[in-house]
Amino acid sequence: MKSLFKSKPRTPSDIVRQTRDLLRLTNRDDDKVSSTLPRIIASLILPLLSFPLFLFLFLQMAELTKNLREMKSILYGNSESEPVPEACAQLTQEFFKENTLRLLIQCLPKLNLEARKDATQIVANLQRQQVQSKLIASDYLETNLDLMDVLITGYENMDMALHYGAMLRECIRHQIVAKYVLDSPHMKKFFDYIQLPNFDIAADAGATFKELLMRHKSTVAEFLSKNYEWFFDEYNSKLLESSNYITRRQAVKVLGDMLLDRSNSAVMTQYVSSRDNLRILMNLLRESSKSIQMEAFHVFKLFVANQKKPADIISILVANRSKLLRLLGDLKSAKEDEQFEADKAQVIREIAALEPRDLA
Numbered sequence: 360m361k362s363l364f365k366s367k368p369r370t371p372s373d374i375v376r377q378t379r380d381l382l383r384l385t386n387r388d389d390d391k392v393s394s395t396l397p398r399i400i401a402s403l404i405l406p407l408l409s410f411p412l413f414l415f416l417f418l419q420m421a422e423l424t425k426n427l428r429e430m431k432s433i434l435y436g437n438s439e440s441e442p443v444p445e446a447c448a449q450l451t452q453e454f455f456k457e458n459t460l461r462l463l464i465q466c467l468p469k470l471n472l473e474a475r476k477d478a479t480q481i482v483a484n485l486q487r488q489q490v491q492s493k494l495i496a497s498d499y500l501e502t503n504l505d506l507m508d509v510l511i512t513g514y515e516n517m518d519m520a521l522h523y524g525a526m527l528r529e530c531i532r533h534q535i536v537a538k539y540v541l542d543s544p545h546m547k548k549f550f551d552y553i554q555l556p557n558f559d560i561a562a563d564a565g566a567t568f569k570e571l572l573m574r575h576k577s578t579v580a581e582f583l584s585k586n587y588e589w590f591f592d593e594y595n596s597k598l599l600e601s602s603n604y605i606t607r608r609q610a611v612k613v614l615g616d617m618l619l620d621r622s623n624s625a626v627m628t629q630y631v632s633s634r635d636n637l638r639i640l641m642n643l644l645r646e647s648s649k650s651i652q653m654e655a656f657h658v659f660k661l662f663v664a665n666q667k668k669p670a671d672i673i674s675i676l677v678a679n680r681s682k683l684l685r686l687l688g689d690l691k692s693a694k695e696d697e698q699f700e701a702d703k704a705q706v707i708r709e710i711a712a713l714e715p716r717d718l719a
Contacts (some may be wrong), residue, residue: 371450374429375459381423382462385469424470427477434484451488455499460485464509464526468519479522483529497533504539506530511545514552514564524563531567534575541571541582547589550597554606561606569613576622583617583626591630599639604648611643611654618661631662634671641679644686652690653699660702663709677713684710 369377433450436442454460463478470478486496500506507530513523531537540546549571552564572579583590598610618627630636640662643655662672676683687707692699 371430371433371446372453374426374433375450375453378423378426378430379457379459379462381419381426382459382466384419385423385466386462420469420471420474424474424477427470427474427481430481431477431484434481434488447488448490451485451490451495454485455495458503460499461503461506464506464523467522468516475519475522479525482526486529486532494533496530497535500530500533501535504536507536507540508543508545511540511543511548514548514555514560517557517560520557520560521563524560524567528567528570531570531574534578537571537575538578538582541578546571547593550593553598554601554603565606565609569609572613572617576620579617580622580626583623587626587629591636595636595639599643604651607643607646608648608651608654611640611651611658615654615657618658627661628665628667631665632667632669632672634669634675637662637672637675641675641683644683644690649691649693653692656687656690656699656703656706660706663706673713676710680710680713 430450433446434442460482463482467475467478486494488494488496507527510523510527510530513519513527516523527540531540549564549568553561553568555561555564594610594614598606599614601607601610617623618630637659640655640659643651644659646652646655662668663676665672668676684707687703687710690703
C-alpha cells in the first residue's frame with residue numbers, strides 16, 4: 360500500500376513548467392490587487408490577510424529556490440553524477456518554449472542571493488546547450504533582443520549588476536545578440552560603466568566590453584568602421600586618458616588586441632595615422648607603470664611600422680627622436696621575451712633612420 364502513495368519523479372520539463380508558473384506568480388503586481396479596493400476597506404482587510412499572504416509568498420519563494428537548484432543540478436551535474444545529455448536537452452527545450460527567460464530576468468531582483476546565483480548559472484549554461492546540434496537559445500534571443508536592454512542597464516543597479524552582467528556576457532556569445540548590443544545606444548554607456556566607483560561592477564563592465572570587442576571578428580570590424588569617430592573619441596578621452604590607473608591599463612591592452620587583429624586592419628591603419636592618437640600613446644609610454652608601458656609599446660610600434668606614415672606623424676617622431684630612443688632603450692620586459700626584443704630593436708632602427716626630408 361505504501362508504494363501507491365509515492366510521488367511520481369518530476370521530469371526536467373515538469374520542473375521548468377512549475378518554475379515558470381512560480382515566476383509568473385512572483386512577477387504579479389500585488390499592488391494592482393490592493394489598488395482596486397477602496398482605501399478604507401483595504402486598510403481593514405489587508406492587515407488580516409498579511410500573515411497568510413506572507414506565509415504563501417514564503418512557501419512560493421522556497422519552492423522557486425528549490426526548483427532553480429534542481430535545474431542547476433541537471434545542467435551542471437553534482438558531486439555524485441555528471442549531467443545527462445537527454446535531461447539537459449529536455450530542460451533546454453521546455454525553457455525556451457515560452458518566456459521563461461524573460462520571467463527569470465524580470466524576477467531576479469525578487470530572489471534571494473543564492474537563488475540569483477543559481478539563476479545566473481542556469482542562464483549561462485543554457486546559452487551553450489545544443490538540441491539536435493542547434494543552439495535554440497540563439498533563436499529565442501533573436502526575437503527577444505529587448506532583454507539585452509534590461510541586462511545592460513542592470514549595471515546601474517548595484518545589487519543586480521554582477522548577475523545581469525554575467526548573463527549578458529553569455530548571451531553575447533551569439534553573434535546576433537552581440538551585433539544588437541554593439542549597434543544599440545547602450546554601447547556608449549559602457550564608457551561610463553567601466554569607470555563606476557564600485558570596483559567589482561566596473562571590472563565586470565570592462566569584461567563585458569572586452570567580450571563585445573573581441574568575440575565576433577566580422578561584426579566588430581563592421582561596427583568599428585561605421586562608428587570610428589565617436590567610438591575612438593570616447594575610448595581615448597574616457598579610457599586611455601582616464602585618471603584611473605586600472606582603467607588605463609586595461610584600455611591600452613584591449614586597444615592593442617583590437618588593432619593587432621587582422622579583421623581590423625583598415626581601422627588600425629586609420630588609427631595609427633592620427634597625430635592625436637600618437638600623442639596619447641607616447642604619453643602612455645612615459646607612464647611609471649611597466650605594465651602600461653609594455654602594452655602601450657605594442658600599439659606604438661604600429662605607428663612606427665606604418666609604411667605610409669602621414670607627414671605630421673613623421674614630424675612628431677623626428678622631433679621627439681632622442682627622448683623616444685632613450686625611453687625605448689630603457690624599456691625592459693618583466694620576463695625574457697625574444698619577440699619583444701626583436702620588435703623593440705626594429706622600432707628603434709625605424710625611428711633612428713627617419714630624416715626630416717621624409718616630411719616632403
